[in-house]
Amino acid sequence: MTQEPEASEAFKLYRQYLGLSQSELADEMGVTATSVSRWETSTVPISPYSQAMMHIKALVEKKLQVEVRKCLRQIKPDLTIGEFEGLFGLPSAAFRRDRDKKLYIGHVQILEHHDHTIHYSLTDQQWLAIGEDGRGRELSSTFLKTLRHNTRPSRKATK
Secondary structure (H helix, E strand, O other): OOOOHHHHHHHHHHHHHHHOOOHHEEEEOOOHHHHHHHHOOOOOOOOOHHHHHHHHHHHHHHHHHHHHHHHHHHHOOOOOOOHHHHHEEEOOEEEEEEEOOOOEEEEEEOOOOOOOOEEOOOOEEEEEEOOOOEEEEEOOOOHHHHOOOOOOOOOHHHH
């Protein structure tokens, strides 16, 4: 279930996820706070493909990457960057609703594991793995152990 919010609502949700005021986001983007306000209220429509939307999505994806690594490091402190990069794809700023219509931001693909993807709950402010059935599952060390890790052959083995 993707059910993306309208562009103006998505823009506002992105700003709120970033923890920025309209004025702070405007400074970050090099626009006026009035422009941000108009985009969020649809006074001036914003295209999902506009430069402003692409800019805020890039900011969100950067924060998502930092936050998901931080979350996983708390669950599994010995998770190395190499293991992380071997297990998880780069996050996207996509929205998703679970089967209970709860809205999530971010989509992190678990490589070689197609049963779940990782999303951030805007309501609960926590990371969850959402399965194909639309149910959220707590990210835990037990869950991480269930993942099939895609191991690459060592260089010595290929020579």
